[in-house]
Amino acid sequence: MKPYVIIGNGVAAAACIEGIRSIDVKTPITVISEENHPVYCRPLISYYLEGKTDPERMSYRAPDFYEKMKCTVLYGERAVSINKRSKTVVLESGEGIQYSSVCLACGSSPFVPRFEGLENVKEQYSFMTSDDAEALGQALHKDAKVLIVGAGLIGLKCAEGIHGRAGHITVCDLAERVLSSILDTECAGMMQTAMEDAGIEFMLGDSVARFEENKAHMNSGKTVDFDILVLAVGVRANTYLLKDLGGEVGRGIVVNEKMETSVPNIYVAGDCTEGEDITLGGRRVLAIFPNAYLQGHAAGVNMAGGEEICNKGIPMNSIGFFGMHAMTAGSYYGEEDGGECFEERTKNTLKRLFVRDGKLTGFILIGITERAGIYTSLIREQTPLDQVDFEMLKKIASSAAFSQESRRQKFSRPV
Amino acid sequence: MGVEYIYPEFEVIRNENRCITCRVCERQCANEVHSYSPELGIMLADETKCVDCQRCVSLCPTHALKIAKSPCTYRENTNWQNDTIKEIYKQANSGGVLLSSMGNPKPFPVYWDKILINASQVTNPPIDPLREPMETRVFLGKKPEKIERDKKGNLVCKLPPQIELSMPVMFSAMSYGSISYNAHWSLARAATELGIAYNTGEGGLHEDFYAYGPNTIVQVASGRFGVHEDYLMAGAAIEIKMGQGAKPGIGGHLPGEKIVGDVSRTRMIPEGTDAISPAPHHDIYSIEDLRQLVYSLKEATEYKKPVIVKIAAVHNVALIASGIARSGADIIAIDGFRGGTGAAPTRIRDNVGIPIELALAAVDQRLRDEGIRNNVSIVAGGSIRSATDVIKAIALGADACYIATAALLALGCHLCRTCQSGKCNWGIATQRPDLTKRLNPDIGSARLVNLMTAWQHEIKEIIGGMGINSIEALKGNRLMLRGVGLTEKELEILGISHAGE
C-alpha cells in the first residue's frame, strides 16, 4: 500500500492529514519535514518573542497528533525532486519514497535581494520560522539597535515582537507606506502612527544601498547604525518541485479548486500555491493561514478519494499592533477600475468598504472589529448588495441587514 | 398645566446595592418610567408614569426593584377617601368621564367567600379521584323535557345542538383588538388542547384562527363587527351579547388608533375609525325582537349551532332570563358586576349591576319555578377566581362558568387596570407590535392549559369529597353549600342554609 506523501509540515500539511483521515483512516501517510519540529503556529513567532506564548503552546496540534493520524514524519529531510513516472519523491539523502498521491505543502522562503555588503553583516536574521525567532531572540539585548528591512506584515510583527526586548527599532521599506500590500495610504498612516507612538522609527520610501557590518547606507543618503539586522523583505513560494516536472507554475504552483496541480496525482496547498482569488477574477498567491488550512484539508479529502472544493479564496488579514487593530479582506478597486468606496470614520477608527458591480469586493477596518466576519462573508459568498440593507451595513456589520429568511437559515437551524 | 394635584400613586424602590444597571427595566417599560443616567451611572425613575404592572419587577435579574403604594396620602377622612379625592382632582383637571379597566375593585361582598362546601363522612363515602373515574365533562344547550320513543319503542336521540366541554369552564369574550393577536392565539390553542371553548368577543375572528373553530364561540354584539356567514359557521356556538357585567347598559368603544391592520380587516371596518358598539342592539327592543335575532342566526347556520344570549347581572336578571329562555336561545350567560373589561367608565364599573352569586341563584330558581330550566343551560361569569368558585357556581345552578380575568392572569396580566392606555407591558391588552410580541403563545397557551388542568384536578378532588363522581350531579345541588355570616335574605336568595343548619 503506497502511502500518501506530504512534502512540508506546516499548517497546510496538518490540514491535509486531517483531510485524508476524514475519508481514509488506513493508508499510511508520510510527511517530509525540513524543520525539526512538529507542526507549529508559524504566525505566533512574534508573540513568542513578545513572551505571549511559548513553544509548547505554539504547537498546532496535540503531541500525539501524528501517532493518532498514523503518520510517519521524516524530520530534517528535504525533498529535492519528484519522479512522476515511478511516483517517487526523492530526498536530499538520495532516498526515494513512493507515493500514491503527493501533496506539496512546502510553503515559501524568505526573499533576500542582493544588497551590497550584506555578507559583512554578522548579526542578520530572517523571520519566518521558529528557529529564526529563536536565533533572533538569543541575539537580542535591551540596548540592541535593530534595523528591520521590510514594513510588511512580517517586518512589523517582528518589530512588535521584539519591541520590549530591544533598545531601538528602525523599520525601512522601499514602499511609501507600511503594510503596502493590504492597506491604502491613509489606513497605513494610522497604523504607522500607532507604532511610532510606541517608539518605532520608520524610514519609508527608502532602501538600503549598502551595508557595513553595523551600518546601513540608505539610498536617501541617511545612515542607520544597527546591532541586529532583520531581513523581512518578502517571501517566494517554493515551486521548484513542480517546475522541474514541467508543471504549470506562476508566482506559485498553479492550483485548481480541487487542489490539483497540472501534474496527475500531485496536489498542492498553502503558501506555495497560486489560486483563484474571487475578488480579483484571477490567480494570486494567497499566503495566509486560513487559506493554507482550507486548501490543505481539501487536498487531503480529494487525495483520499473524497470531494471537497476550495473555491472561495480571498486575501484577508486580522492584525494588531500595540492595541491598534486592522482587519482587511479582498481587493480594493478605485473609481478608475469601476469601483466605489464607502467610508465611515470616527476619531480613532476608519472603515472603508469597496464595492464593484453591486458586490462587496474588499474592506479595510482600522480600530473596528465587531462582527467583521459578516463583511468577509459578503465577499466570500459574493452576495449581491441589493439583497441586503447595505445602508445599514455601511454603519454596522449586522445580520439585521439581511432578509428574515436569510436570518432564519443562519440562526434557526444547524449550519 | 399649573399645579399637579395628584401625587404619584406608586413608588419605584430600587435597591442600588443590587442594581447592575442592565437597563432591562428601562427597555421593558412602555410607560417610560425608567431611564439611565450616563452622568450618574445609575437608573432614574419617573414615578408619575408608573401603573404598578410589575413588568420591571418580574424581569429585573437581580431583584433590585419593587413597586410600592406610595405612603403619601391626603389627610385621612372616612367619607372623603383618597381615591375619591383623586377622582375629583382628575375630573377637575380633564373635564372627562373617568375611565378604568378590569373588574370592580370596590369592597362589595364576595359571596363565594361566604359559602362553604360540604364533604362526605361515614355514609355516602367520599370518592378518591386517583382510584376511580371522575367525570367533569358537560354539555351546554337545550335539553329534552322527557324521554321520547319511536313507534318501535327505540329511544329518539335527536338532541338540539350542544357544546361539549371537557370541564365546566370556558374562556369568556375578549375581542381581538381589545387584546392582542398573541393573546387570542394563546386562548384558542389552550381551548383546543383542553377541549373547552374560548370566545371571540365582538372583534370578529382572525382568519388564522378559523382552524380553532370547533373550540370557538363567535360573538354577535351590538356593533356587529366582523360578523358574516363564514364567521358564524366557523364557531361551535354563537353568542349574542346583550350586556357585560363590567358596564351594564352601555356599549363599547375601541378607539381608532387601535383599529389598524388585521384588527381593521377582522372587524370589517376602515382603519382608524372608532369601533363604537352601541348600548342597545338597534333591532332589539323586546324578547320578541331577540327571538328574531336568535332564529336569524340559527337559520343562517342551519340550526347546527347553539345560540347563547349573554346579559349583565342586573336587578331584574331573573325575569330577563325567563324571557331569554323562551326566546329560543339555547344558553344564557350571566355576567356579574365584578367582571372585567378593557375599558369602562369608572362610575359604571364600580356602581352598576349585581353580584353573580345572587343573580345566578335567582335565575336558576326562577327558571325551575317556571318549569323552563331545561330550555337553557346557564353559564356564570364575572370574577370566577378558582376551582372552588366553579364548584360553588355549579351547585348554585350553573352548567358552566366563564373565566377571563383568571385567564389573563395566567397569561401574565398583573391587574394594573390600565388596559385602556393600550400600553400593556405584558403584551395582552395592546396592539403595539413591540409589546404584543412579549406574549409568546407557546408559553401563554401552556400556562392556560396548566391553570385549567390544575382546576380540573381540584374539582375532581372536591366533588369526590362530596361523594359525587360527576360534575353534572352537582348541578343545582345547593344542599352541598352553606353560608357563613350571611343575612336571612341573602341566604334566601342564594337558596342555601346557614352553616350549622
Place this chain on the structure above:
Amino acid sequence: MKRVYVNEEWCLACHLCEYNCAFANSGHSDMVLALKGKKLYPRIHVEGDEKISYAVSCRHCLDPLCVKSCIAGALSRKEGIIEVDQNKCVGCLTCVLVCPYGALAPNEDGIMQKCELCLKNSAGEPACVAGCPNKAIVYEEREVI
C-alpha cells in the same frame, strides 16, 4: 446535537441573555457580585433595532471556518462543540474576521471567549436559554436541512 437557536419573532431585545451569560461564565454565585459596576463581555449579544431583534451566539457550525482559520490552533471542535483554549489564543481576532454570523467577540483582555453552551460552567445548560423570558432562545435538537 442540541444547539442554541433564536426565534426572532419572540425576542424582546431585553438583553437579559447577555447578563445571564456573563453571570454564568463569571464564576460568581451572585449576579450582583459578578456584574455590578463592570463592563459586560457576554458570549451572546442582541442585534437589531426596535422592530427586529435577535440574539446571536456561536452556531457551533458543522464546518467551522473559525477553527480552520485560527492561527494559534486555539479553536477546536470537540463532540460538536467549538471550544477555545484561552491559554493558546493570542487575540489576533482572525476568527472574528471569518465568522459569517458575527458571533464571536473577545473578552476584556482581548483573548477570545465564546459560547460553549454553559456545559463547563456551573449553569450546566445555556443560561441565556434558561433566563429568556419569552422563549426567544431555545436549546434543542433540530434537523440539518
